Amino acid sequence: MKPTDTHPSPSHPGAGRRKNREGNPGQHSGPLQLVTFLGKGREKNQTGYRTATYEFPDGPREETPFFGLALARHLHPDTLIILGTAGSMWDVLIEHLATADDSEEVRMELMDAVKSANVTQSLLDRVAPLAERTVKCPLRLRLIPYAREDSEQIAILQDLAQAVERGRVSFDLTHAFRHLGMLGLVSAFFLERTGKLKVEGLYYGALDMTRDGITPVLRLDGLVSIQRWVAAMDHFDATGDYGAFAPLLVDDGVPADLAACLEAAAFHERTFNLRDAKRKLQTFLPCLKEPLPGASGLFQKRLSERLQWAREAELHDNQRTLAYTYLARRDYVRAAVLAWEAIITRECAKNGLDATDFKVNGGRAEAEELVKRRLEAHGTRWDESPHWRLKNLRNALAHGSPPQNPELCRVVSDPERLHETLESDIKRALG
Numbered sequence: 001m002k003p004t005d006t007h008p009s010p011s012h013p014g015a016g017r018r019k020n021r022e023g024n025p026g027q028h029s030g031p032l033q034l035v036t037f038l039g040k041g042r043e044k045n046q047t048g049y050r051t052a053t054y055e056f057p058d059g060p061r062e063e064t065p066f067f068g069l070a071l072a073r074h075l076h077p078d079t080l081i082i083l084g085t086a087g088s089m090w091d092v093l094i095e096h097l098a099t100a101d102d103s104e105e106v107r108m109e110l111m112d113a114v115k116s117a118n119v120t121q122s123l124l125d126r127v128a129p130l131a132e133r134t135v136k137c138p139l140r141l142r143l144i145p146y147a148r149e150d151s152e153q154i155a156i157l158q159d160l161a162q163a164v165e166r167g168r169v170s171f172d173l174t175h176a177f178r179h180l181g182m183l184g185l186v187s188a189f190f191l192e193r194t195g196k197l198k199v200e201g202l203y204y205g206a207l208d209m210t211r212d213g214i215t216p217v218l219r220l221d222g223l224v225s226i227q228r229w230v231a232a233m234d235h236f237d238a239t240g241d242y243g244a245f246a247p248l249l250v251d252d253g254v255p256a257d258l259a260a261c262l263e264a265a266a267f268h269e270r271t272f273n274l275r276d277a278k279r280k281l282q283t284f285l286p287c288l289k290e291p292l293p294g295a296s297g298l299f300q301k302r303l304s305e306r307l308q309w310a311r312e313a314e315l316h317d318n319q320r321t322l323a324y325t326y327l328a329r330r331d332y333v334r335a336a337v338l339a340w341e342a343i344i345t346r347e348c349a350k351n352g353l354d355a356t357d358f359k360v361n362g363g364r365a366e367a368e369e370l371v372k373r374r375l376e377a378h379g380t381r382w383d384e385s386p387h388w389r390l391k392n393l394r395n396a397l398a399h400g401s402p403p404q405n406p407e408l409c410r411v412v413s414d415p416e417r418l419h420e421t422l423e424s425d426i427k428r429a430l431g
Contacts, residue, residue: 029167030165030166030167030168030197030198031077031078031079031165031167031168032075032076032077032078032079032167032168032169032170032200033077033078033079033080033081033164033165033167033168033169033170033197034068034071034072034075034077034079034080034081034169034170034171034172035081035083035160035164035169035170035171035172035184035187036067036068036071036072036080036081036082036083036171036172036174036175037068037082037083037084037172037173037174037175037184038068038082038083038084038088038089038090038093038175039084039088039089039175040087040088040089049065049066049067049175050065050207051063051064051065052064052065052067052205052207052210052215053213053214053215054067054070054205054215054216054217055214055215055216055217056074056217057217057219060074061214062074065096066093066096066175067172067174067175067205067217068080068082068172068174068175069096069097069135070205071170071172071203071205071217072135072137075170075201076137077137077170078137078138078167079137079138079139079140079165080135080137080138080139080140081140081142081160081163081164082139082140082141082142083142083144083156083160083184084141084142084143084144085143085144085145085146086117086118086119086143087114087117087146088114088119089114090110090113090114090119090124090127090141091107091110091111091114093131094107094110094127094130094131095107097130097131097134097135098130098131098134099130099133099134103130106123106126106127106130107127107130109123110123110127119143120143121142121143124141124142124143125141127141128140128141140163142159142160142163144156144159147183153183156183156187157183157186157187157190160187160191161190161191161194164191164197165197166197167197167198168197168198168199168200169188169191169197169198169199169200170199170200170201170202170203171184171185171187171188171199171201171202171203172203172204172205173185173202173203173204173220174203174204174205174207185202185220185223188202188224189224189227192224192227192228193231199224201219201221202219202220202221202223202224203217203218203219203220204217204218204220205217205218206218222294222295225248225251225252225294225295226295226298228248228295229248229295229296229298229299231244232244232245232248233299233302236306237329238329239329240266240269240270240325240326240329240331241266241270242262242263242265242266242269242281242306242307243262243263243266243267245259245262245303246259246260246262246263247259248295248296249262249287249292249296251294252292252293252294252295252296252297253293253294254287254292254296258283258284258287259284261280261281261283261284262280262281262284264276264277264280265277265278265280265281265284265310268280269322272337272338272341274315274318274319274322275315277310278309278310278315278318281307281310282310284307285307285310285311288300288303288304288307308321309321309322309325314346314349315345315349315355316341316342316343316345316346316349317342319338319339319341319342319345320338320339320342320426320430320431322334322338323335323336323338323339323342323426323430324426326338327419327422327423327426330415330419332397332418332419332422333397333398335422335426336390336393336394336397336398336422337394337397337398339390339394339422339425339426339429339430340390340391340394342430343371343387343390343391343429343430344364344367344368346430347367347368347370347371348363348364348367351366351367351370353366353367355367368391371387375387385429386424386425386426386428386429387425387429389408389421389425390422390425390426390429392405392408393408393411393412393418393421393422393425396408396412397412
């Protein structure tokens with residue numbers, strides 16, 4: 001049975017990165033650690049798991065009852081971490097790995113402890129050296145609870161965080177209770193999200209998919225990619241940082257120079273340089289006209305929606321849209337700044353004035369005067385207008401000083417009132 005080639009064609013723009021991610025340790029620095037689970041054998045107590053012939057995506061096959069050990073020989077990790085409960089078949093694992101010369105006394109002690117479900121961490125620490133010579137890398141045997149309740153589930157995450165080092169990690173989700181496999185998946189997301197390490201692979205020996213005596217090894221890396229996109233979307237919605245998407249897009253084949261436009265756009269937008277931010281986004285936007293590969297495709301529509309402001313032609317429209325966007329994030333300083341900028345920029349555009357002229361009698365000052373005259377011509381006093389409030393709220397929030405107007409002081413001291421006032425005034429002033 002010839003395995004299907006899962007690597008992308010070298011002509012694909014993401015081919016190099018995907019190939020690197022699947023086997024080249026040079027992409028991410030730090031040691032590679034493999035985490036696997038040990039359950040309770042379903043065959044005989046003496047033999048443990050059923051022996052299977054596992055076939056890896058890139059071709060090799062190996063016959064073994066312990067998939068995690070086969071995966072370790074395939075990946076060559078710097079450290080192998082085996083997690084199991086007090087009822088896991090630690091004795092069968094050690095008998096499988098130990099040599100005849102190894103201590104009979106500690107092996108018999110382990111067997112007795114497994115029978116009585118009284119395995120301790122100190123005992124596992126003593127037997128680990130018996131197996132280390134066979135696996136040919138540092139081995140950590142970690143006793144974990146059964147994860148019956150929240151406290152035990154959290155304890156496993158905490159223990160795993162202490163067991164792994166910074167660097168890279170792969171997970172084997174094949175054995176043990178099914179809910180421990182799900183917990184292993186959550187552990188992978190937790191460790192990567194906290195910035196401790198990079199998840200390189202999720203592996204599953206699919207015994208139920210055995211055909212003609214061959215059990216396929218599945219890579220579930222797509223789940224990691226989806227989780228990374230979810231995290232990036234959450235980060236963007238909270239901060240407006242487009243740069244969070246760049247490495248994920250590159251991983252899925254988008255040219256690095258185009259993805260870098262998102263990082264540059266994020267910088268320019270955060271410094272209120274919307275012209276350059278828009279220019280960078282418009283360079284990237286053609287990438288969204290065709291379906292994106294990988295997990296990026298699942299989030300393509302939402303990414304496009306979040307970049308919609310850059311498709312609007314006029315700068316004051318860009319500023320107005322982003323004012324509402326930042327208001328929704330409760331970033332009131334940026335909302336007020338952009339709302340006032342939109343008022344001035346629109347007035348300058350209508351009257352052929354230079355919105356970048358900050359002189360006393362320059363384009364911006366003249367635009368503000370025109371707004372005042374138009375409001376008063378329609379019976380609205382300047383100091384009672386939404387435009388005036390937006391300007392003064394902008395000044396107060398940007399400088400961190402209370403407004404001189406008592407009413408505005410009350411507004412900036414109440415978060416709900418500030419939100420409602422900004423929303424109402426932006427709508428009245430800008431539509």
